[in-house]
Amino acid sequence: MSWNDHYRTEFTGSGTEALSIAVAIAIAHKPEVREPEVIIPAYGCPDLVSAIIAQGGKPVLVDLLPESPYMNEARVRDVITTETVAVVGVDFLGIPERLDVLSQICRDKNLFLIEDSAQRFPPVSSDKPLADLVVLSFGRGKPINLMGGGAVFIRRELADRSLAVVDRYPLSDLVTGFTWMLKRSVFNLLMARFPYYFLEKIPLLGIGETRFRKLKMISRLELPAELVSSGIRYFHGRPLIHRLYDRELRFIETFGWKLLGKRESGRACGDPDSETPRLRYAVLAPDNELRNQALRSLNRSGIGATAFYNNTLPRIEGVDELLKEEHFPCADDFASRLLTLPCHEDVKAADIALIANIFSELGIHR
The missing domain is CATH 3.90.1150.10 (Aspartate Aminotransferase, domain 1)
Known part of the structure; x- marks a missing residue:
């Protein structure tokens, strides 16, 4: 993987779980902070909030720049306190946050920068490691669709000190046998344009709705390397x-x-x-x-x-x-x-x- 030189990869049960582990690592590196705060954009997925509160953190919201998905860097600086541990830069629908701007703020204030790249692949930091931690999601509708799972990249300089946090969470294998392949085939069929169009019309399914869900479980996942590689190859073959x-x-x-x-x-x-x-x-x-x-x-x-x-x-x-x-x-x-x-x-x-x-x-x- 292109990011291997800069980051150690841990696969997780979902992108939200990956973000929560990233938050846990940031909190663990500042043990003196009693009520950790994590800065996020005021417009975003409610899973951002779920991931933070699952670690006992407090989400601190920041306004955007006018007519833009980018966080207002002046407001980011304004809300930083002695309790702040991290800033989450979200790559919105494939448009990357200005990580160069946010990384300068984080360096100045000794904070962790987390790149939430659930909606973009590859992450900006895969080639230019601006973020301390990077999050991917492999769920439905994400760039690399593996029917679930996620990943957190940990900067190699931090990896050894983060092991105690990562090891808190159980590790399980993803079994990709006949049943899994059949499930994937049905899943991909239903996600095709016209079946998905009709599924979206069924209110009880709640497809496409923005909902807040508490994160009840966090786990790591042993994903087969070839499965991840095939997902990446398929993504790069998509038309622009x-x-x-x-x-x-x-x-x-x-x-x-x-x-x-x-x-x-x-x-x-x-x-x-x-x-x-x-x-x-x-x-x-x-x-x-x-x-x-x-x-x-x-x-x-x-x-x-x-x-x-x-x-x-x-x-x-x-x-x-x-x-x-x-x-x-x-x-x-x-x-x-x-x-x-x-x-x-x-x-x-x-x-x-x-x-x-x-x-x-x-x-x-x-």
Whole structure:
């Protein structure tokens, strides 16, 4: 693996479990801290909160930069206290956080930097080890889909001192026999475009919903190297759908929309590796009303558009009981205007032409 020179890898039961182990390592390296705090973006997956509270930590939320998934570095500095142990930089839908900025803050304040790369592969730190710890997820809808599991990369300089933490968690083998292969075949069939479209319509399944779930168990997993390697090979063979979106949707910026992570001068904005397939393609609408109108129009046409998390963390059911009510103006605005489009291999040029036509009609009739 490209990161082996810089990191030791521990496979885990899920990406959330991997993040929780990363948090545990950061806490263990600061034994003098009694009420450890971990800084995370105010807009993100509720699993961020689950992973932190499972280790007795306190999530500290930070606002975003305007019209951006990046954390506001000034606000990061403002919330750091003597109890802070780590900052989590989240690579949003394949668009990496500005780890160079966050790593400078962490070095200045003697904090751990955790790169949450559950939505991006490879992690930024695999080639340039800016983060002390890196987290991957191998679950449904993630870049490397192994039907579950995750990984935490531990910087080699920290690996020996982190063994006591890692060894707290039981290790089990993943058996990839006939039953597992059959389950994977059925799983992949159901996750194909049209079966998944109908599964999403069944309310009891709750597919695609953003939910807060407490992390009840943490374990390590012995994953076969060939399984991980095959998942990586498959990922690198996926088409770069975001390039088509960049080209075909450029015109919607004249209507006040914003393409996030758009390629500029041959590279994706803020992306050190523009050849990396995206998890989904993200755009910001001019306002909430037009975003919701676009969602309705796109989904009526069979396009799997989403508002993604739809709310900031303090407004997600379950999380709101754990965090004090705060206002994060940029994150609130981002959540109200974000729209995401599919980037999987079943998306064809005709689908993107249909999407472009829908956006064009919305702009004309606005």
